[in-house]
Amino acid sequence: MKKIILFFILLVTSVWTEAQTTTEITLLPKEKWWGGFTALGYMMPYQPSKRTFNLRTENFNNQSTPVLISNQGRFITATKPFAYQFTDDKLIITSSEKIGVEKQGNTLRSAYKGAFQLKLGSELTPPELFFTHPQYNTWIELTYNQNERDVLAYAQAIVDNAMPTGIIMIDDNWQKDYGVWQFSADKFPTPKAMIAKLHEMGFKVMLWVCPFVSADSEQYRFLKRKGYLIKKKGSQNPAIISWWNGYSACYDLSNPEAFAYLVNELKMLQKEYGVDGFKFDAGDPQFYSDDVIEVFDKQSYDVLQTQLWAKLGMEFAYNEFRACWQMGNLPLVQRLGDKSYSWGGVARLIPDMIAAGLNGYAYTCPDMIGGGEYRSFENIDPDKFDQKLIVRSCQIHAMMPMMQFSVAPWRILSKENLDICIKFAKWHEQLGEYIVGEAIKAAKTGDPIVRSMEYAFPHQGFEDCKDQYMLGDTYLVAPIITASDTRSVRLPKGVWQDDQGKRYKGGKTYTITAGLERLPYFVKVR
Structure with a gap:
């Protein structure tokens, strides 16, 4: 695994400050294109538009990669992020490196194989449990009120309703502070015993983590002294970055000592409490613009910091990512960005999963059943939930590489509709051996699982x-x-x-x- 990580570190090591050049590529008759962003799957194949998409400054809350492929066997690959636009008859690309069109065969599949040929032949996949059993995430039920009593109650309800056990993910705000990866004592009085109980019930346990550090914590002062934090541009002081949970400092993962320190912190957490792995959230490239920050190696800005966050996750077999850059065909579990609790959100699952596969991310979960955008669930009378939407979302998950529950189906569904969801959770379990086989094929051949x-x-x-x-x-x-x-x-x-x-x-x-x-x-x- 270390050799693979080193390969990707060497593959992308340049700054983005070179002069930009524009290349115009004439589209072939009936040619259609995919790639770039997972979260734009619903827009693929791309249609003519005045909009320009920029791989450096955007990720649309999900994975990205500098690859475009067409159904005529043509493909474009790069090592650095580029901007692109489709007009009526041209693909216009702006990049700091020379961009050209290559061709292999005359199909979408042959173009994909040509584009990703350097990343094929792996024998590494995530643990089989990701594919054979459902995942359960406490986010929608508990949001920022993660606590020991309710986590155990959530797990017990899974068992009581005869749903297959699998992986349970304890989400944001279980910790003392961001960057202080110890359980909050008032909300988790006996965390070691809690995790042992979850293991006894048949679950693997993952914890939510991010690269941010609360700026008023003792840990912040320690990391500042060590030089492990991203600095404000033109200053020796840490940058305070705005993100969805407020304002925080952030680990500088381009500093090898900072990288190793954070890996060790998380491994110590595993050793102390018996945690199986981590949900690695955030890491989005827009937090790391070289306009406002400075990093240790003077080059890992934007998507490269995103990539380093994913490389850190390679140290842990049980992992999950939402933001990623160029790390396809490696044993990293991906998840679609949060979808709304709506039929529109349900409709986006298939095209976005297809896009994830065509970007090289075969091991992807289609968000959470019913949607992972928690505000969509706020202030809804439990008696007025669209139960059909939840069931149909569950069915789609059942025949995907992975399925993940979050909103508790036993709380919002009738017994009849709950039984349907349980049936499809068990159907996914029955398909487990087949899906694992497809995951192994994906590692060796690169073929997406969802095609x-x-x-x-x-x-x-x-x-x-x-x-x-x-x-x-x-x-x-x-x-x-x-x-x-x-x-x-x-x-x-x-x-x-x-x-x-x-x-x-x-x-x-x-x-x-x-x-x-x-x-x-x-x-x-x-």
Whole structure:
């Protein structure tokens, strides 16, 4: 693993201060493009627009990578972030390095293989438990009131409702201060015993962490003396950075001593309490602009600091990231950025998961069931929850590489609808061996686990399809993503059999109706 980390450290080591040049690439007839940002999957394939996307200054709350690929076998790769825009007939790229178009084959799949060929052949995947069992995150239920009593109650409810146990993630505000990774004594009086109890119940335990440090903590003063914090530009004092939880200092991970110190802090936490791993939040590139900060190595700004945060996570088998840069095909668990509790949020799960795969991030979880944007759940009468939305979201998760609950289905669903969610959690568990097999293939070949229809069945008219996908080689999944129980499904050539045993001739579009208890999927029989 250390050799792989060193390879990526050597791969990207330049500052972004070189002169920018613009390259115009003429689009081919019927050519469509994907890539760049995971969170723009719903906009892919890209359409002509006046908007310019900048990989250096944006990440849209999710992963990114300097790669664009087309369904005509063409691809663009870079080592540094670039800006890009699609017009009616051109792709315009502005970059500090020479950009050219390469070609391999004439499909989206061949373009993807060409773009990521340097990152293939790994044998490393995240632990199997991520793929075989559900994850449970305490965020939506507890938000900033993480506490021992309610965490144990949440876990006990999972067991009492006969849901499969798996990984439980204790989210933000379990700690004394940001950067002080010790349990808050008033909220967690016996944390070691709590984690032992969670293990006894069948869970692995992960804790939320971030690279920020509370500026009024004793730890801040220690890290300042050691020179482990990012500095304000033109000053020897730490920069105080605005982020969603206020204003904080931040670890400078370009300083090898700071990097090693934080790794050791987290490993000591594991040793002291029995913690299995960490949810690595934040790390977004917009916090690290060289306009306002200075870093130890004088070059790791913007996305490079994001990348260092992910490299730190490589030290821990149980990890999860939302922001990432260029770390595809490595054993890092990714999650889609927070989606709203809405049908619009549900509809974005498939295209964004497809985009994650095409950016090289195969080991991705589609956010949290029902949405991870906690404000969407505020001030909602529990009796007025859109139960159908929660169930349909759960169904999509069930046939994804990973599924993650947060809002408690036993609290907001009727017994009938809760039973449906439990059924699909167990269906995901039954698919576990298959999904693990696809994860191993992804490590070796680079093929995404969640694949666009165009990737799997090139030039059959699927280039604009955003509401169905392939889960590995076998399952064509066509979930219900609206309040209606009816949708259209376009099947590739061949003969297909659905989840109820009915056969269809491929190369056609069908209208199907699926009650709330059903998740439509198809398997090719010949």
